[in-house]
Amino acid sequence: MLHHLRTKLSLLLILIPSIVFSADNISISNAFIKKPRPGVDVTAGFATINSNIELKVMKVSNKNFKNIELHSMKMNYGVMEMRKLTEPKLGPNSPLVLTPGSDHLMLFGINKELKSGEKVDLTFLFNDNKGKDITKVFKFTIK
Ligand SMILES: [Cu+2]
Known part of the structure; x- marks a missing residue:
């Protein structure tokens, strides 16, 4: 019984820091x-x-590229149309x-040769709903 309680208490202690320090939880998957x-x-x-x-995406950057934009893509009368997305949410x-x-x-404007399997860091600048900057660096795999 006492042993059981101790397990619960230590589990609680492990969980507390993650609750306190992860106000924002931003994650990425299938990045390539x-x-x-x-x-x-x-x-x-x-x-x-x-x-x-x-969040809103304000900017995406990496030193190996001159410029990185977010685009939408739509089929219009059989033609692929791309448009710049401004501050997607x-x-x-x-x-x-x-x-x-x-x-x-x-x-x-890629200024470096990229190899398959190589990982590239893209820096995402987000704004939260109070206008506060949040920067995250995500790894993208070259495929
Ligand atoms: Cu595009």
Whole structure:
């Protein structure tokens, strides 16, 4: 009985710090960048970003690229149309889904050769609903 109680108490102690320090919980999955074709300095990136708080994506950057934008993609009379997304939102139960044929990251001006399997850090600048900056660095695999 006492042993059981002690287990519960220690479990509680382990859990407390994570509750206190993780006010925002932002995570990424399936993050990858298409390996650019030879001689082409533009490529696309994909991922699903989950957040437990309301966020807007303000900026995405990496030193190996001149510019990174978020785009939407729609079929219009048989033509693929891409549009720049301004400050796309995500939040609880509404992840930002970047997937081939739909919304995506567009990476311009690559100044380094990227190899398959290599990991690239992209820095995401978010704003929360009070306008506070939140910066996260996510790893993207070159595929
Ligand atoms: Cu695009």
